[in-house]
Amino acid sequence: MTPACLKCVICGKEFSASARNYTCGVCGQDGTLDVIYDLKAAGKNLSVKSLSMNNDRSMWRYSDILPVENTKNIPALSVGFTPLYRSAKFEREYNVSEFYIKDDGRNPTGSLKDRASALCVAKALDIMDETGAAEPPVIACASTGNAASSLAGFAAVSGIAAYIFVPRNAPAAKVTQLLVYGANVVLVEGDYGDAYDLAAAAIGHFGWYNRNCAINPYLVEGKKTCALEIAEQLNWNVPDRIYISVGDGCCISSLYKGFSDLLELGFIERLPKITGVQAEGAAPIYKAFAENSDKVVFTSAHTLADSISVGSPKNWAKALRAVSRSGGEFLTVSDADITSAIPELARGSGVFAEPAGAAAFAGFRRMARDGKLKNSERVAVVVTGNGLKDIEGAQKSVGKARSCVPDINAFLKLNF
Ligand SMILES: *Cc1c(COP(=O)(O)O)cnc(C)c1O
Numbered sequence: 001m002t003p004a005c006l007k008c009v010i011c012g013k014e015f016s017a018s019a020r021n022y023t024c025g026v027c028g029q030d031g032t033l034d035v036i037y038d039l040k041a042a043g044k045n046l047s048v049k050s051l052s053m054n055n056d057r058s059m060w061r062y063s064d065i066l067p068v069e070n071t072k073n074i075p076a077l078s079v080g081f082t083p084l085y086r087s088a089k090f091e092r093e094y095n096v097s098e099f100y101i102k103d104d105g106r107n108p109t110g111s112l113k114d115r116a117s118a119l120c121v122a123k124a125l126d127i128m129d130e131t132g133a134a135e136p137p138v139i140a141c142a143s144t145g146n147a148a149s150s151l152a153g154f155a156a157v158s159g160i161a162a163y164i165f166v167p168r169n170a171p172a173a174k175v176t177q178l179l180v181y182g183a184n185v186v187l188v189e190g191d192y193g194d195a196y197d198l199a200a201a202a203i204g205h206f207g208w209y210n211r212n213c214a215i216n217p218y219l220v221e222g223k224k225t226c227a228l229e230i231a232e233q234l235n236w237n238v239p240d241r242i243y244i245s246v247g248d249g250c251c252i253s254s255l256y257k258g259f260s261d262l263l264e265l266g267f268i269e270r271l272p273k274i275t276g277v278q279a280e281g282a283a284p285i286y287k288a289f290a291e292n293s294d295k296v297v298f299t300s301a302h303t304l305a306d307s308i309s310v311g312s313p314k315n316w317a318k319a320l321r322a323v324s325r326s327g328g329e330f331l332t333v334s335d336a337d338i339t340s341a342i343p344e345l346a347r348g349s350g351v352f353a354e355p356a357g358a359a360a361f362a363g364f365r366r367m368a369r370d371g372k373l374k375n376s377e378r379v380a381v382v383v384t385g386n387g388l389k390d391i392e393g394a395q396k397s398v399g400k401a402r403s404c405v406p407d408i409n410a411f412l413k414l415n416f
């Protein structure tokens with residue numbers, strides 16, 4: 001539905017939802033905007049009952065509370081409604097009453113980012129309709145890898161040109177995805193922060209449409225469908241605590257937005273404690289939280305989990321709010337924790353996560369081992385990206401396979 005307005009997360013100033021100004025004119029880049037709906041009006045159409053009869057098994061089953069004007073602009077690539085698995089094994093091992101894994105690596109390009117890219121492409125086509133332009137706007141983004149490969153896929157299916165800026169050391173699988181989808185790819189000699197700055201300059205120069213979840217407020221709305229699905233899959237009885245890894249802070253903010261909308265609609269009774277997991281070497285939001293500061297100090301970033309290797313997070317204000325308002329916390333995990341979490345999660349649940357996806361599980365494991373979880377707790381972990389996205393990270397945890405000449409005696413000598 002058409003949003004009522006956009007509202008600054010810092011000063012609360014409201015802006016018209018049709019405007020293309022992306023952050024608050026008063027607070028600047030830190031003043032990211034929330035998309036506000038008339039949820040009373042939305043609730044006339046959308047109910048627990050209407051959803052139970054809705055057989056659209058994609059994120060668009062929630063279009064009553066998504067900011068898309070025209071359903072014909074929804075891209076053809078199916079996204080969302082990813083499985084939520086329950087694991088009795090992890091419940092036993094970590095002594096919690098219920099344990100769930102939301103496998104968002106199952107999205108079409110392999111990460112949760114698809115939820116935002118699908119929305120971005122639909123919005124770009126909305127803009128074309130609104131302005132009467134002959135072509136949709138070119139879309140551009142900077143990314144550690146997944147936002148890029150995701151945008152490339154959705155731009156391809158909707159016939160929109162995409163310009164993508166990624167750091168030179170982005171994993172090969174992600175860069176290959178970009179090229180396969182036919183995006184215009186720039187490998188920036190520097191880190192994600194450098195790629196971001198160059199993309200911002202080019203976007204400003206050419207007037208491209210910005211696919212960055214911190215700058216473009218509509219994208220967090222796409223990602224919030226992950227929270228809506230978890231709630232619906234648990235029959236509106238949300239988990240006590242939910243873990244997600246944090247780089248820029250957009251995904252964690254979108255969980256908060258999704259659960260908050262559901263609370264206001266009256267579909268759920270409380271928010272889960274939203275728990276953000278950062279890598280030790282890239283933890284500026286964790287640091288601000290631990291020091292009780294309301295300002296994040298940018299740092300350098302070093303972690304093998306490339307998707308959360310962010311030293312200058314753009315959506316820090318929303319991320320801090322998500323955690324403090326939901327009664328959650330931030331914690332950090334080491335690269336060794338992340339590496340060992342990959343095979344443990346895969347062997348225990350069948351879900352192969354990329355390092356940033358496994359980081360959320362590593363965060364849960366750490367809190368459970370430290371005795372910080374009650375045995376009555378119901379816990380969910382969001383796996384944000386697929387393990388095939390970055391096999392180098394996974395290889396570090398499992399070593400090499402043994403080889404054998406094609407002869408049974410040689411095989412027996414291997415003593416498997
Ligand atoms: C983007 C991403 C994250 C982190 O999301 P932010 O919004 O940057 O905090 C985590 N995991 C994966 C796989 C991602 O692609």
Ligand SMILES: [Zn+2]
Pocket residue numbers: 008009010011012013024025026027028031
């Ligand atoms: Zn503001």
